Amino acid sequence: MTDRPGAEPAGRERQEIRAVPVRHPGRWVAVAVLAVLAAMLVHTVLTNERFGWDVVGNYLFSAPILNGLRNTLVLTVLSMAIGIVGGVGLAVMRQSPNPVVSGAAATYIWLFRGTPLIAQLLFWNFLAALYPRLSLGVPFGPEFISVDTNVLITQFAACLLGLGLNEAAYMAEIVRGGMLSVDRGQAEAAGALGMTRSQTMRRIVLPQAMRVIVPPTGNETISMLKTTSLVVVIGYFELLTSAQRISNQNFQVIPLLIVAAFWYLVLTSLLTIGQGFVERRFGRGFVPDRPGSRLLSRAVNT
């Protein structure tokens, strides 16, 4: 009798495999250790009165905290907007065949990545010390409008300049990396169809680069959420500053840090979920569309 591939030889039973699975005692030990640690953590959080959960509850939705939260949100959103728009512009400049243009972008990136953000915030805040008046006019010629620097560059404006322009330098490299990840054949195919360089960039390269750009941009946004707390150096306030101002008065340092941490975690969670949606949008054609929630299936699979 000869075996034919793909067909069960007649009159013979399928031999099921019923083997004893390999045991993993190490896994059980790890689970036990982690369970004990988790129990200890829950126990201490609940029983240690110095966590001050009542204080946390009192301040969680208090006006100063919510004000700070609002500032954190506004600063994050606007700084990231400046950062992303500036970053795309710088990345496109960096790829320019004109060496002066690409050199200018490279210099910008070098300067803003190479100096501390705190120094940049202070610089914008004290711009008036360097240029008491700012004016609009013909270079080396007549001026049309002239304003007091301190009027134009408020604390808030200095925060945005500092955070946004710094972020643009980092975003530029993220965007550039994304554009480099797109196969050269894509731009060639678009060019062969008669599309101009800018059409190719907008319609073909950037949408594909987004797939690579989004995850690190999510990182940057979450990072920015917390970096905004640096604005305290120029006297502005946001979530962490608000919490610290309160604890400076009532000495409840730990509960107020918990209040701040709570809100940071809420915002981070929202951003993470939002990032998932954006990733799915730009993953079209790359990941097979699965019916139902991807979040759900991911949770089940891991």
Next chain:
Amino acid sequence: MTPMVEATGIHKSFGRTEVLRGIDLVVEPGEVCCIIGPSGSGKSTLLRCVNHLERIDAGRMRVDGSLVGYRESGGKLHELRESEVARQRRDIGMVFQRFNLFPHMTAAENVMEAPRTVLGRSRSAARKEADALLDRVGLAARRDAYPGQLSGGQQQRVAIARALAMQPRLMLFDEPTSALDPELVGEVLDVMRGLAADGMTMLVVTHEMGFAREVGDSLVFMDEGVIVESGVPRDVLSAPRHERTRSFLSKVL
């Protein structure tokens, strides 16, 4: 009649390697010209010079009578602006070895993209044309599939439909079946055969000798950056005059 492609004395170097060393080639309207030759012979580069994806170092490349990438006035050559080069390329369709479909768009969107952005067609008009073209390459049913969900042969057929959407006067094929599994080659060649029957002028870099013999009006054998011999496909393939052609053909036939 003005030749569709008229290449005279084309030279092209990458760094110190001279890839094209004086190419003269004429392709008449409606002609199917196949280019064969060993890898590294410069045949793909020659094809890419026709639509200015590569810039030539010397010689003149004319498509339908006008210089590619340059304008001649007052006895001087002027480089064309990027937008003018883009305009010239509208009339020259190109099909790549690796398909180069836009992976973030469906088959229909791939075909619609250039008519929409370059020609400013309305969405519905572009959609109608795309459907007709996908039908022509036998893929009407897969119009909403992404390239990643299509087989290589299907992707290449979409790529042909995408190029045809610009209603080109000339089609360039750069080894269109070299990246395909053997059983998928036939479906792409069938589409190309249909195009040739409809009178499309085609310049085809290929390793498919059967296709060259059957569909080609002329055959060019290139080696080391020069055209070694050319003529009617049947003659070149069955009675090559040059030793290099003979030894190449003996390896591939």
